[in-house]
Amino acid sequence: MRTEARAAVLREYGAPFTVESFPRPEPEPGALVVDIDAATVCGSDVHVWLGHMAGRLPISPPLILGHEMAGTVTAVGAGAEVDSLGRPVRVGDRVVWAHTPCGHCYQCTVEREPTQCAARYIGYLNDCSKPPHFTGTFAEVGYVIPRAGRLVVPEKVKSSWAAAGSCALRTVVRALAVAGSITPQDRVVVQGAGPLGLFATALLSLRSPRQLVVVGGPADRLVLAKDWGATDVVSIEDFPEAAGRVEAVRELTGGGPSVAFELAGAPGAIAEGVDMTGPNGRYVVMGTLGGERQSVDAARIVHKGLTIRGSMSGDIGDYHVALDTLERFSDRFDWDLMLGREYGLHELDTAMNAMRGMAEIKPVLVPGLS
Known part of the structure; x- marks a missing residue:
């Protein structure tokens, strides 16, 4: 050696x-x-x-x-x-x-x-x-x-799968645990179609929510999101402004999702998520790890009775669930x-x-x- x-x-x-x-x-x-x-x-x-x-x-x-x-x-x-x-x-x-x-x-x-x-x-x-x-x-x-x-x-489990699963997927595993129960009655939105968003789409689809909407791009990633269980997609290319995406999500979900996940890390994503989440909704934030401070309409959180939780990384138990998911599915x-x-x-x-x-x-x- x-x-x-x-x-x-x-x-x-x-x-x-x-x-x-x-x-x-x-x-x-x-x-x-x-x-x-x-x-x-x-x-x-x-x-x-x-x-x-x-x-x-x-x-x-x-x-x-x-x-x-x-x-x-x-x-x-x-x-x-x-x-x-x-x-x-x-x-x-x-x-x-x-x-x-x-x-x-x-x-x-x-x-x-x-x-x-x-x-x-x-x-x-x-x-x-x-x-x-x-x-x-x-x-x-x-x-x-x-x-x-x-x-x-x-x-x-291929080594390349395990590598991706050892961060992106185990982080999603932890975020879903933080979110709590997701049932067939829930309408769920995933902000972001990167590794986090796509892994989240796959895991969420296994819980059979009534609706699973992915907001993001480019177009090829939204195709993959549909393949992995998204019922609807909202393209950031078709709706380049936050207001348009919020309106599209509200229309698709009948007033906003009951559960939403911020997995984009893009500037303004959290404010957008607060705006689009429905009354009494749960919003899990985990994609934003840096960047400039974001302005959020705090009154909306109060008026809609939102529950907002941050989720960071994952522990060794989340790694195990990630590897098991890669193997089983x-x-x-x-x-x-x-x-x-x-x-x-x-x-x-x-x-x-x-x-x-x-x-x-x-x-x-x-x-x-x-």
């Missing part, structure tokens, strides 16, 4: 990535070392690359981005012989792994909300110049720190339709721009490609 491995390194916000080599790590007790099979690009990676998170989070280059991944175990540290469900972990197994809460703060211990842990370790936001170096997953190697939740990937949903083309490490700039420009839903980085 080689003593070094390569990674795509962000040295300056907005600048091209550089492919660099670092010493291949040895696992400390509780840790795993993996070879990355596939890592998909997330919108959060794009935001960090462009510097949108600078000042909001205590991060600075050099960074190895990437946090949606599946990899093959090459070394197992002492005490790391089982995954988070107690299943054996051996060299040659494929795994995904989670961000790591501290485990001893109020949010972790009392509220049981590890996604709100202020000290949570998020690998790709850490300085990669320090050992073990492989903090993110746009690299040939990934390092699973001792406390990190980890799961063996089911045999029937692969006959119903063609998960490959979510994925773009495969890129090597030296093509990461192109992959990131494909994500940024909405040319692809989920570009796939395969570090082994030349």
Whole structure:
């Protein structure tokens, strides 16, 4: 086995990535070392690359981005012989792994909300110049720190599916749990037709709501939304102004949905969602992670009696549900339709721009490609 491995390194916000080599790590007790099979690009990676998170989070280059991944175990540290469900972990197994809460703060211990842990370790936001170096997953190697939740990937789940599922789908799993019960009587709206919105459409369709409306674009993504269970779509190309989209949704749903999900992250999306959600509706916000402050008509929240909840990321249990969903429903949903083309490490700039420009839903980085 080689003593070094390569990674795509962000040295300056907005600048091209550089492919660099670092010493291949040895696992400390509780840790795993993996070879990355596939890592998909997330919108959060794009935001960090462009510097949108600078000042909001205590991060600075050099960074190895990437946090949606599946990899093959090459070394197992002492005490790391089982995954988070107690299943054996051996060299040659494929795994995904989670961000790591501290485990001893109020949010972790009392509220049981590890996604709100202020000290949570998020690998790709850490300085990669320090050992073990492989903090993110746009690299040939990934390092699973001792406390990190980890799961063996089911045999029937492709590594590229598992990579996308390890962030976008598990985030949607958590958002649906936050939303509460969704019944065949509900009319549901999904704002956004990106990875979050499309995964949400698939999962929501399994709950058989009376109506499932997806608001977004481009047109090919709305076609996929219909294939995955949307009863209606509202195109942002046909309705470029928020007022037109709100009116279209109200007309389709007979006054507004009973449940809505903000999965777009676009400027003004939350104000638009508040306007379109029906009386006594529930509105789950999870797509907006940065950007400028948004103005919301607070009186509408009061007058309509809305319940608004934020939802952030997901925990290792959400990862398990995501992997189980990918495996159980692969006959119903063609998960490959979510994925773009495969890129090597030296093509990461192109992959990131494909994500940024909405040319692809989920570009796939395969570090082994030349």
